[in-house]
Amino acid sequence: MSHHLLDEIRTLSRREVELCYHCHKCTAGCPVVDAMQYGPDLLLRMVSLGQDEAVLKSRDIWLCVGCYICATRCPNDIDIAVTMDTLRQTSLARGYPAGERDALLFHRLFMGVVQRFGRSHEAFMLGLFKVLSKVPLMIDVPAGIGLFMRGKVPILPERLRAPTQVRQIFQRSKT
Numbered sequence: 001m002s003h004h005l006l007d008e009i010r011t012l013s014r015r016e017v018e019l020c021y022h023c024h025k026c027t028a029g030c031p032v033v034d035a036m037q038y039g040p041d042l043l044l045r046m047v048s049l050g051q052d053e054a055v056l057k058s059r060d061i062w063l064c065v066g067c068y069i070c071a072t073r074c075p076n077d078i079d080i081a082v083t084m085d086t087l088r089q090t091s092l093a094r095g096y097p098a099g100e101r102d103a104l105l106f107h108r109l110f111m112g113v114v115q116r117f118g119r120s121h122e123a124f125m126l127g128l129f130k131v132l133s134k135v136p137l138m139i140d141v142p143a144g145i146g147l148f149m150r151g152k153v154p155i156l157p158e159r160l161r162a163p164t165q166v167r168q169i170f171q172r173s174k175t
């Protein structure tokens with residue numbers, strides 16, 4: 001049994017995931033747990049047991065939305081949101097296909113829009129997502145029209161105010 005992934009998580013995320021005593025508080029508060037295969041608590045157990053492949057192939061690491069509810073609930077100060085982020089990076093670095101194809105597409109589009117405009121622009125990003133993903137094209141259109149009518153979704157993105165700084169942030173993140 002290899003504990004290589006556990007060591008990697010410790011190094012990259014600087015989190016001691018084996019401190020988890022499985023009180024289940026994180027999983028009980030996770031807003032996307034119903035869509036997950038294992039849930040955050042069990043996923044940490046699998047990391048500790050060296051079940052690297054199952055963890056890195058799981059859709060759970062791609063469904064985590066980084067809301068930090070788990071981290072704020074954990075009595076052992078384990079930051080699962082950071083751990084999930086680290087698992088995603090490790091999964092990609094080891095060449096596994098994303099367990100949730102559309103989640104990876106969404107992530108890449110989001111980062112691309114932030115790089116281009118300096119912040120998220122929902123209409124632009126979701127338009128691209130609809131065209132490129134497997135999500136049915138018309139499924140959220142009524143909700144989108146409602147948000148637009150209430151002025152919640154601007155049609156055009158704002159001009160990027162500090163292009164040099166944004167470029168530097170992205171360059172630094174690559175190193």
Ligand code: SF4
Nearest residue numbers: 020022023024026074
């Ligand atoms: S809340 Fe913390 S200690 Fe409890 S199961 Fe989740 S990670 Fe483990």
Ligand code: SF4
Nearest residue numbers: 030064065067068070
């Ligand atoms: S950060 Fe991820 S794992 Fe934690 S509660 Fe939010 S969605 Fe669930």
